[in-house]
Amino acid sequence: MKPSDELTDDFSRSSRLVRNGVFLISIELGSKVLGLFFFVMLARYLGARELGLYAYAGTLANLFVLLPKFGFESLVQREVGREKGTAWEYFRLISMLKLILSLTALLALALVLFLVLPRAERFVVLLVGCFVFSYSFLEYVDSFFRALERSEFEVLVRLWFSLLNLAVGVYLLAAGWGLSTVVLGQLVCVLSALVLAMAVLRRIACVPCQPRGGMGAVFRNNVSGASGSLPAENWAGCMTAGLGNGFREYLIKAAPFAGIVTALYFSNQMGILMLSFFADKTSVGYLSAGLRLFDNLTLIPAAVMGAFLPVVSRYYRTSIGAFTTTLRFTVKYLFILSAPLAVGMYCLAPQLTVSLFGESFLPTASVFKILSLALIFSFWNYLGDNMLIARNREKRLLQLTWLGALIHITANLLLIPLFGYLGAGLATLATQLLYFIVLSRFLRRYLSIAGLIRLIWGPSLAAATMGASVLWLQDLYLGVVVPIGIVVYMLILLISKTITAGELASFKEIWRFRRMKTGIVG
Numbered sequence: 001m002k003p004s005d006e007l008t009d010d011f012s013r014s015s016r017l018v019r020n021g022v023f024l025i026s027i028e029l030g031s032k033v034l035g036l037f038f039f040v041m042l043a044r045y046l047g048a049r050e051l052g053l054y055a056y057a058g059t060l061a062n063l064f065v066l067l068p069k070f071g072f073e074s075l076v077q078r079e080v081g082r083e084k085g086t087a088w089e090y091f092r093l094i095s096m097l098k099l100i101l102s103l104t105a106l107l108a109l110a111l112v113l114f115l116v117l118p119r120a121e122r123f124v125v126l127l128v129g130c131f132v133f134s135y136s137f138l139e140y141v142d143s144f145f146r147a148l149e150r151s152e153f154e155v156l157v158r159l160w161f162s163l164l165n166l167a168v169g170v171y172l173l174a175a176g177w178g179l180s181t182v183v184l185g186q187l188v189c190v191l192s193a194l195v196l197a198m199a200v201l202r203r204i205a206c207v208p209c210q211p212r213g214g215m216g217a218v219f220r221n222n223v224s225g226a227s228g229s230l231p232a233e234n235w236a237g238c239m240t241a242g243l244g245n246g247f248r249e250y251l252i253k254a255a256p257f258a259g260i261v262t263a264l265y266f267s268n269q270m271g272i273l274m275l276s277f278f279a280d281k282t283s284v285g286y287l288s289a290g291l292r293l294f295d296n297l298t299l300i301p302a303a304v305m306g307a308f309l310p311v312v313s314r315y316y317r318t319s320i321g322a323f324t325t326t327l328r329f330t331v332k333y334l335f336i337l338s339a340p341l342a343v344g345m346y347c348l349a350p351q352l353t354v355s356l357f358g359e360s361f362l363p364t365a366s367v368f369k370i371l372s373l374a375l376i377f378s379f380w381n382y383l384g385d386n387m388l389i390a391r392n393r394e395k396r397l398l399q400l401t402w403l404g405a406l407i408h409i410t411a412n413l414l415l416i417p418l419f420g421y422l423g424a425g426l427a428t429l430a431t432q433l434l435y436f437i438v439l440s441r442f443l444r445r446y447l448s449i450a451g452l453i454r455l456i457w458g459p460s461l462a463a464a465t466m467g468a469s470v471l472w473l474q475d476l477y478l479g480v481v482v483p484i485g486i487v488v489y490m491l492i493l494l495i496s497k498t499i500t501a502g503e504l505a506s507f508k509e510i511w512r513f514r515r516m517k518t519g520i521v522g
Contacts (some may be wrong), residue, residue: 032296034162036356038169039292040184043357045173048285053121054179055288056281057128064109064129065136066265068101071257072387073143077309079409080147087144087205099419100139102133103196118333132191141197144205146309153200161193222240259398260385266405270381271424274412279420287421289357290367294428297341297375301334301382313390323390324446332455336498338379339456340489344482345372347470351478363421370425377432386440387446396442404435458498462489 036358043051072094080087109129113122126225138161272291276284315323345352349368353361389396408431414431415423447455466489473481493499 020194031158032299034166036292036296038166040356041170041173041290042179043285043361045181048282048289048360049280050179050285052276052284052286053124054128054183055272055291056276056284057121057125058132059269060125061109061129061132062265062269063273064105064112065102065132066258066262067105068098068133069140069258069261070098070101071134071259071261072098073140074257074260074309075349076140076143077147077387080144091141091201091205094140098137098259102136106130106133124180124183124369127180127187131183131187131190133185134194138190138194138197141194141201144201145197148204153179154198155206155276155449157193157197157200158198161189164192165189184281207362214317229360255392260394260401263401263405267401267408267435268428270405270409271335271412271416271427274409275416275421277426278416283421286361286363287367287424289353289361289364290425292372293345293352293356293368293379294371294375294378297338297345298378298382300337301379304330304334305382305386309390312386316390316392327383327387327443327446328451328455330453331380332459334379334383335376335456336459336493338376339459340466342372342375343463343467344470344485345369345375347467348474348478348481351474352483353398355478366422367425370422370429374429374432376425377436381432381436381439384436387443393442393486398440400435400442404431405436407431407434458493458496461496462492462498465492 001156029191064252076094077092080090106129110126113125113129117125138157142154145151162297165186168189169182172182172185194325272284272288275287312323312326315326346369349365349372350362352368353365358365377509385397385401388394388400409428411427411430413422415426417423419426466485469488470485473484
């Protein structure tokens with residue numbers, strides 16, 4: 001390969017990384033803004049107690065959905081990202097396995113609800129559970145769009161669900177329907193989005209006429225044998241054996257990711273579940289309102305990592321230099337995204353709370369302030385986790401994630417009895433900070449502390465200046481203060497040359513590159 005060809009290939013991959021990142025950030029921001037608005041409408045129409053019940057039901061359902069999730073999304077992004085021709089094979093077999101696991105877990109959830117919950121709450125929680133399980137399938141299909149680097153289709157599907165969910169939810173709430181009917185509407189909306197996603201995936205994925213490789217080889221070996229033929233009466237047994245071998249193969253591959261997903265649940269979502277044992281549903285509602293905004297914001301780095309992981313996985317095998325450069329670039333721009341969000345969330349916590357949820361949710365403002373401090377560490381922790389996945393260090397990541405889960409559970413047990421819902425917020429902050437300290441030790445070979453400081457000093461200056469201007473203007477209308485803060489932040493970034501001319505040129509070139517008929521960005 002000529003040097004010029006290699007340079008073009010590197011540029012195309014970098015362009016694809018940033019382009020997919022822009023797409024995914026856009027859809028995450030758009031869909032989560034719509035989702036947050038839906039959540040706000042729930043709070044305003046139903047109150048803190050009903051909101052607390054909804055949040056509790058979602059947290060409990062997410063505990064049971066861990067079984068069918070089983071880390072399949074991360075497995076798909078890594079493996080299909082490396083070899084796109086295997087997409088349909090992975091989808092076909094993992095979907096069957098996921099369906100079996102989902103039915104098993106949903107039955108277990110129904111049994112638990114029958115044993116431990118009052119009759120008045122069972123139906124609502126079960127409906128929320130059905131919605132959560134269906135949404136996990138939608139996220140699973142989206143992982144194929146990311147692995148295939150066709151994020152525009154994820155934009156289409158997610159936007160369809162978000163708009164439909166918001167429209168149906170607002171209509172039902174305004175018409176005076178209760179929580180159970182609203183959740184039933186959500187279930188219908190997510191099922192329609194899932195049908196759309198599967199139809200799109202079938203059109204863009206490579207659907208081979210004959211199975212090939214991986215599970216296809218299992219079918220050939222079990223069904224055809226050496227002679228290439230088999231009596232008809234043996235087909236059922238051989239297909240069952242082939243499925244069993246294929247399921248076992250994918251379960252083994254996904255097992256480290258499953259452990260990570262389980263640990264992430266215990267390190268991120270146990271606050272609501274544990275608070276429900278120490279306090280009433282109203283306190284759960286205050287906490288869930290704060291966590292909702294925090295969780296929506298942390299999905300920004302999750303979107304960036306969706307574009308980051310498939311590309312950086314290839315870089316790790318082909319060019320450590322490109323791998324390191326991409327890491328530093330991503331660290332810088334994750335901080336550029338997170339710093340103004342954290343500062344604004346802290347400085348404007350009371351105004352944000354009243355504007356979003358109303359005066360009755362004012363106790364949530366203190367939760368906002370606590371979680372704003374955890375936001376920056378959360379962004380970087382997403383990056384660190386995906387760096388370990390790209391380096392095939394899932395076992396190490398599994399150990400670290402379970403360490404984070406232990407920290408989170410311990411912090412909640414210590415702080416919730418003392419401080420209630422504020423203790424749950426403090427536990428989240430402690431978890432993100434301590435996890436960042438531990439995780440950074442495994443990535444220091446690629447980025448030193450001095451290098452990190454050089455990357456973030458400009459955004460830090462811009463965020464501090466923005467914070468001062470926001471505090472000075474905080475008595476004004478929130479719709480005026482926020483745009484002024486954004487303008488101040490962007491001006492300081494440009495004046496300090498934090499965003500270089502070369503980086504701006506690269507962003508512009510991405511869109512020129514998209515119009516070229518090279519097949520790179522299809």
